[in-house]
Structure formats: structure tokens, C-alpha cells
Amino acid sequence: DVKVTQSSRYLVKRTGEKVFLECVQDMDHENMFWYRQDPGLGLRLIYFSYDVKMKEKGDIPEGYSVSREKKERFSLILESASTNQTSMYLCASRGDRVPGNTIYFGEGSWLTVV
Amino acid sequence: AQKVTQAQTEISVVEKEDVTLDCVYETRDTTYYLFWYKQPPSGELVFLIRRNSFDEQNEISGRYSWNFQKSTSSFNFTITASQVVDSAVYFCALSVPGGSQGNLIFGKGTKLSVKP
Numbered sequence: 001d002v003k004v005t006q007s008s009r010y011l012v013k014r015t016g017e018k019v020f021l022e023c024v025q026d027m028d029h030e031n032m033f034w035y036r037q038d039p040g041l042g043l044r045l046i047y048f049s050y051d052v053k054m055k056e057k058g059d060i061p062e063g064y065s066v067s068r069e070k071k072e073r074f075s076l077i078l079e080s081a082s083t084n085q086t087s088m089y090l091c092a093s094r095g096d097r098v099p100g101n102t103i104y105f106g107e108g109s110w111l112t113v114v
Numbered sequence: 115a116q117k118v119t120q121a122q123t124e125i126s127v128v129e130k131e132d133v134t135l136d137c138v139y140e141t142r143d144t145t146y147y148l149f150w151y152k153q154p155p156s157g158e159l160v161f162l163i164r165r166n167s168f169d170e171q172n173e174i175s176g177r178y179s180w181n182f183q184k185s186t187s188s189f190n191f192t193i194t195a196s197q198v199v200d201s202a203v204y205f206c207a208l209s210v211p212g213g214s215q216g217n218l219i220f221g222k223g224t225k226l227s228v229k230p
Contacts, residue, residue, distance in 0.1 A: 009157075033217060040222065041222070042205070042220050042221065042222035042223055043205070043218075043220045045217050048217060058217070088157065090157075090159065092159075100147040100164065100166055100209065102149070102161050102164055103149075103161075103217075103218055104161065105151075105158055105159035105160075105161075106158065107156065107157050107158040108157035108158060110157070
């Protein structure tokens with residue numbers, strides 16, 4: 001079975017802090033994603049990576065950056081956390097860029113910025 | 115542009131009732147893929163089913179069934195004899211070739227509460 005693991009389930013950070021959310025997948029998938037989930041807004045794509053060191057902006061990249069130095073790991077970075085970034089963050093992976101392939105999700109990271 | 119609409123924000127049923135979750139999609143592509151995911155309170159999105167646009171056969175898996183109708187652009191999900199463990203948020207999603215990053219376009223989800 002595909003396993004997507006997010007390192008932190010629950011985080012509380014202060015405004016202005018630099019925050020790292022880590023995600024690792026164990027199926028040698030090329031594609032990895034970071035989504036943000038908010039009540040009433042559903043899931044919104046922040047960034048997508050289709051290969052090591054390659055990335056594309058999603059729908060809401062402002063205030064975020066990403067890093068993909070190794071195939072299995074995709075990090076989401078909040079350079080200077082703000083309270084409006086309090087949210088649930090979901091990492092996902094997919095075998096290749098075929099849209100019919102299933103995207104597998106991690107358990108989510110609940111981030112609170114105070 | 116692609117769009118997925120889940121008009122039901124929340125549904126509440128009593129255990130053993132049947133319940134149908136609606137999903138309506140919009141796309142001009144002739145090739146596309148539809149998905150359903152379940153998100154229990156723990157947070158992880160669990161893949162339930164994938165259907166491509168050329169396969170209109172309905173699918174049944176235990177108490178779950180899916181009705182795909184291209185004529186109405188709908189991909190509805192029915193749970194028969196619901197159970198408390200079915201309580202979750204359910205997302206319908208659409209993916210098209212050449213779509214933005216090949217990602218999924220999600221509906222906003224339907225929260226299902228099954229009461230004992």
C-alpha cells in the first residue's frame with residue numbers, strides 16, 4: 001500500500017516564525033502535492049512538484065514555498081507564519097503525471113498560528 | 115473551465131438508512147476521470163473509487179455504489195444501510211488531461227453524520 005507520511009499532526013506556531021511541514025512517500029512517486037483545507041472552501045492546491053527540484057504553483061502559493069531535494073520528500077515552508085495560515089495541510093503523491101492515476105493523501109497536519 | 119459541485123453541505127441520517135451524495139461536474143474534455151474520497155475525523159483522505167469518462171458502468175462495492183451518468187454530468191455515491199462508521203466528509207473530484215498540473219479539482223465536500 002502507498003504510504004504518505006506527514007511528520008507533524010498538530011503544530012502551534014507564533015506569528016512570524018518560519019514553519020516547515022514535511023512529507024515523505026514510500027512508493028517512488030514522481031508527483032507530490034501540498035493542499036490546504038479550510039471549512040467551506042474545500043481543498044486548494046498550494047504547490048505541486050512533478051520531479052526532484054521541479055515545482056509548479058498551485059492556486060494559492062502566496063506566503064508559501066516548497067522544497068523537493070529528494071524524490072520521496074516534499075516540504076512546505078511558511079517563511080513567516082501568519083494567523084490566516086492557520087489551517088489543515090494535506091500532502092499527497094501520485095505515480096506520474098497521468099491524470100487518471102490516483103492521488104494518495106497523508107493524514108494531514110493541523111497548524112495553528114497564534 | 116472545470117468545476118465540481120457538491121450541493122449538499124451536510125447530511126444527517128439515522129443508522130441503516132440509505133443515503134445518496136450528489137456530485138455534478140463540468141468539463142469540456144471528452145476524456146476525464148472522476149474520484150470519490152472519504153475523510154474521516156482523523157483527517158486522512160481515503161481513496162474510494164476512480165472512474166474514467168468512457169466507462170459508464172455503475173460500480174458496487176459492498177454497501178457502496180456509484181452511479182455515473184454522462185448525460186447529466188453526475189457521479190453520485192450511495193451508501194446502503196448506513197453505519198456510524200460512515201460518518202465523514204466525502205469529496206468528489208475531477209481530473210482532466212492537460213489540466214492545471216494534472217491535479218484534482220475537488221468539490222467542497224459533503225459532511226455525512228450517521229446517528230445510532
